[in-house]
Amino acid sequence: MIAARVPLMFPPAGDDAGRVDSHWQLMLTVGAAVWVIVVTVALIAVVRRRRSTEHTDGDVPAATTGNGHLVVGFLGAVVPALIIIGIMADSVLVLRDTGSTRDAADTAAVIEVDGKQFWWEVRYPGHDVETANEIHIPTGQEVRVELTSADVIHSFWVPQLSGKVDLIPGETNVLTLDADEPGTYWGQCAEYCGIQHAWMRFVVVAHDPPEYEGWLEAQARPAQATDRTDDDPGADEPAADAEPVSDVAAGRQIFMSSSCVYCHTVAGTEAQGTLGPDLTHLASRQMIGAGVLPNDRESLARWIEHPQEVKPGNVMPGTDLDDDELDELITYLESLE
Numbered sequence: 246m247i248a249a250r251v252p253l254m255f256p257p258a259g260d261d262a263g264r265v266d267s268h269w270q271l272m273l274t275v276g277a278a279v280w281v282i283v284v285t286v287a288l289i290a291v292v293r294r295r296r297s298t299e300h301t302d303g304d305v306p307a308a309t310t311g312n313g314h315l316v317v318g319f320l321g322a323v324v325p326a327l328i329i330i331g332i333m334a335d336s337v338l339v340l341r342d343t344g345s346t347r348d349a350a351d352t353a354a355v356i357e358v359d360g361k362q363f364w365w366e367v368r369y370p371g372h373d374v375e376t377a378n379e380i381h382i383p384t385g386q387e388v389r390v391e392l393t394s395a396d397v398i399h400s401f402w403v404p405q406l407s408g409k410v411d412l413i414p415g416e417t418n419v420l421t422l423d424a425d426e427p428g429t430y431w432g433q434c435a436e437y438c439g440i441q442h443a444w445m446r447f448v449v450v451a452h453d454p455p456e457y458e459g460w461l462e463a464q465a466r467p468a469q470a471t472d473r474t475d476d477d478p479g480a481d482e483p484a485a486d487a488e489p490v491s492d493v494a495a496g497r498q499i500f501m502s503s504s505c506v507y508c509h510t511v512a513g514t515e516a517q518g519t520l521g522p523d524l525t526h527l528a529s530r531q532m533i534g535a536g537v538l539p540n541d542r543e544s545l546a547r548w549i550e551h552p553q554e555v556k557p558g559n560v561m562p563g564t565d566l567d568d569d570e571l572d573e574l575i576t577y578l579e580s581l582e
């Protein structure tokens with residue numbers, strides 16, 4: 246099950262993540278070296294002191310002369326200061342080289358991401374594309390992600406692709422994503438934002454640029470005509486005997502006459518709610534509920550009936566439907582490719 250997979254932190258899969266990673270390696274190496282040296286010196290001191298006490302019957306001799314104190318004190322101040330200044334210099338360089346310093350003109354694509362309790366709204370300005378918890382990007386190019394929050398502070402983090410940037414209500418922060426290779430990379434909200442913070446995950450799917458263009462085009466289309474005969478030029482002919490209606494059309498009817506439409510949008514239909522994720526191309530997504538369940542029939546059924554059991558405290562209320570209605574509703578949702 247997708248939901249149980251642990252997001253990866255290593256190895257870095259893009260330039261920015263590579264910079265963050267090398268900075269982390271530097272800190273790890275220097276930190277480990279300092280630890281080894283300090284522990285070694287401390288052990289030597291303990292051993293020497295024990296030896297000298299054994300020789301002098303408990304009388305402790307002065308360990309160092311006055312000059313020795315000066316030298317040790319000097320080194321103790323200067324060496325850590327140099328190490329800290331060095332690491333700070335590298336962090337300043339990493340900050341300069343990554344993240345928010347580039348402007349829109351230099352980037353291949355601009356994506357807007359809104360953090361919400363407890364999911365991610367994703368929009369492609371200029372393309373009429375909106376999705377949730379799944380960000381598609383082209384490989385080998387810098388993608389500008391503009392981040393804001395609808396409620397509390399969240400934090401956007403795709404460890405293999407970039408650094409970590411907070412989403413703050415009323416502010417727009419910017420981060421650059423770039424992936425060298427096509428693939429799926431895990432992201433996670435990294436600032437505690439409420440009870441379902443841990444299930445505020447997302448994926449970044451990197452495609453070769455032509456494939457990415459294809460994805461964008463498909464997502465820009467309105468929801469598929471659900472009942473082909475509806476849109477068929479020949480549909481007004483007597484053949485339209487009203488019955489039997491397809492499951493998709495029946496499910497669509499249930500969706501449109503339920504509370505779903507107050508919170509969800511399906512482009513090209515009367516459902517224009519904005520409180521919850523856009524469902525226009527729901528069936529094309531890998532997971533639902535920001536990673537809490539995979540996107541399949543069984544999970545959709547659980548989610549629609551008992552969202553508060555699956556993800557307690559999320560905004561969606563449960564809906565009571567009989568088995569047939571639920572089945573048809575899910576058939577409709579699964580037709581939204």
Ligand code: HEC
Nearest residue numbers: 363364377504505508520521522533534535559560561564
């Ligand atoms: C009060 C608003 C509200 C109503 C009513 C509502 N939903 Fe939702 N729905 C949400 C929110 C908010 C989420 C995201 C929850 C989360 O992940 O934290 C969601 C998530 C979903 C998802 C998962 C989408 C994804 O990409 O993760 C599906 C599917 C869904 N709702 C279907 C329905 C259906 C079908 C109905 C009607 C029976 C319905 N919803 C009614 C607010 C609502």
Ligand SMILES: [Cu+2]
Nearest residue numbers: 434436438442
């Ligand atoms: Cu969070």
